[in-house]
Amino acid sequence: MGIGTTHTIALIGSGTIGLSLAALHLTKDPHSKVIIYDTRPDLEAYINSTLPGYLVNADVQQCMARLHLAPTLKDAVERADVVQEQGPENLPFKQSLWPQIETHAPSHTLFLSSTSGIPASQQCTSMRDPSRLLVVHPYNPPHILPLLELVPSPQTSPETTTRTQSFFARLGRVPIPLTRECPGFVSNRLAFALLREACSLVSQGIVSVQDLDSIVTSSMGPRWSVAGPFKSYHAGGGTEGLRGFMEKIGGTVGMCWEESEKGYRENNIVVGGEWQEEVCRQAEEAYGKSGVGDTAERDRKTRRVLEAVGERERGR
Amino acid sequence: MGIGTTHTIALIGSGTIGLSLAALHLTKDPHSKVIIYDTRPDLEAYINSTLPGYLVNADVQQCMARLHLAPTLKDAVERADVVQEQGPENLPFKQSLWPQIETHAPSHTLFLSSTSGIPASQQCTSMRDPSRLLVVHPYNPPHILPLLELVPSPQTSPETTTRTQSFFARLGRVPIPLTRECPGFVSNRLAFALLREACSLVSQGIVSVQDLDSIVTSSMGPRWSVAGPFKSYHAGGGTEGLRGFMEKIGGTVGMCWEESEKGYRENNIVVGGEWQEEVCRQAEEAYGKSGVGDTAERDRKTRRVLEAVGERERGR
Missing domain, CATH: 3.40.50.720 (NAD(P)-binding Rossmann-like Domain)
Known part of the structure; x- marks a missing residue:
């Protein structure tokens, strides 16, 4: 070949x-x-x-x-x-x-x-x-x-x-x-970890489904198109890199992790939990009852994002 | 005003x-x-x-x-x-x-x-x-x-x-x-939830720091620049929207959430845990000891991504 x-x-x-x-x-x-x-x-x-x-x-x-x-x-x-x-x-x-x-x-x-x-x-x-x-x-x-x-x-x-x-x-x-098999592989494990936190924050009434989506598309989405989480936080740590980031922001990171666990426990954020109805209702309210929408527009924008990041498709 | x-x-x-x-x-x-x-x-x-x-x-x-x-x-x-x-x-x-x-x-x-x-x-x-x-x-x-x-x-x-x-x-x-105060607000809660899973998967040896970053920049980064997680999964659920997604993929989502919790517990993924040294070492190996790099290039690409998604800056 x-x-x-x-x-x-x-x-x-x-x-x-x-x-x-x-x-x-x-x-x-x-x-x-x-x-x-x-x-x-x-x-x-x-x-x-x-x-x-x-x-x-x-x-x-x-x-x-x-x-x-x-x-x-x-x-x-x-x-x-x-x-x-x-x-x-x-x-x-x-x-x-x-x-x-x-x-x-x-x-x-x-x-x-x-x-x-x-x-x-x-x-x-x-x-x-x-x-x-x-x-x-x-x-x-x-x-x-x-x-x-x-x-x-x-x-x-x-x-x-x-x-x-x-x-x-x-x-x-x-x-x-990947080095070996793991349930959900890596991409879904990462995405579903963020999804769980998203479901938890919506179910606690801190933010709506639609506003949470806006938060992601106007911050970490664009950021993570250009550099992944480790590279981003490595840059955020200044001359000490990721090590410096963990020293300076580690306290906040740890507090967030604890709060997240508490949120899952207290709001029963498991699949099929009571929270699910409200999250699905808000998604329907924001985006219509059916998920079948204009994928052409989504795909066109996604292509343009990938081109913007560096012609990845041609470069390799 | x-x-x-x-x-x-x-x-x-x-x-x-x-x-x-x-x-x-x-x-x-x-x-x-x-x-x-x-x-x-x-x-x-x-x-x-x-x-x-x-x-x-x-x-x-x-x-x-x-x-x-x-x-x-x-x-x-x-x-x-x-x-x-x-x-x-x-x-x-x-x-x-x-x-x-x-x-x-x-x-x-x-x-x-x-x-x-x-x-x-x-x-x-x-x-x-x-x-x-x-x-x-x-x-x-x-x-x-x-x-x-x-x-x-x-x-x-x-x-x-x-x-x-x-x-x-x-x-x-x-x-x-947001409707009210919450530790870490929403953006950092979401980003740190994904970061924890990322640290866990790297510390388990399933993927390297650099490969994990490549996974994010070539999948959910571009996707979440165009549509947030709820809108994306709502579209992924077909005519039933997010409800359909949870019905069809909920089993996998639940399994991932359980595996993630197990991973945090078994590998002590808390701030200051033993895993941190290896993750920081890999970040330095991949991106250099200092996190201070070419932010001009990062910023230029990020601007282009935002333009690609829809001239958000001009449109509102």
């Missing part, structure tokens, strides 16, 4: 993640061939009506000409360099899928699962060679947001991870390998 | 926040007059050498012509429409400052403290009229990042808050009033 060779990518499953990944491969590598396998009966009409919307800033016709629909799983994977699976989040499905793929795919093919929660170590139990399977967790939508978390099982070979990392880096993505 | 009138802003204290606020007022309102009061002996030389660096995309000479240094506190505040205090984070200092300001300032003047931790209810104890004092907590640097958290004490009058909100909205800022 050197630069300049033509890659064939087989995508198993064509939900929103599958479509976004198809767009990623088709637009970031102008020579790639993408094969989609999905059991839905209206697949061709569905792909033709939805995928072009994902192909922004690209020659749609040229992209669609490199897209193929496979009638069987065997047809999808037998000439693939990369197989990416985004089927149902269902362990038996994935456990039975990989041995079939293993039977039909070439020996060099990368086997990647887009799961957000089922680790490779559980998916691989019926594989002949579990060293070939790697979780590649995208941040939605992956044709726009560059992060891919690579989460190896204890059986995944280092070569599988490094080849996958090179492959996505050449597509201008940001593939980050 | 209607639109079009000339405002005089007295800034008490000229550290980095004071300089940034001076730049904010001078550049966002081309008719404002800014008066700085600070007891440092080299004030004039210091201001002349540092402030111009903050006046980006502005007529520096025209801005500096509207800046005045006051020899005494009385001179600073006696004709001010707004007094903003960013002196030492020291309760006795602030408690003794406000009654002096109250003695010399006009009756319509807004009294605002930039403190990140000392609530107005503690600062105001010696004031004749505590209803005039409001905490206005900026997100650093305030001449770039638009958030201002307005944190009223139980004594702060609603009028003080609404007048302050209007004043900063007219400067193209995002002033968000």
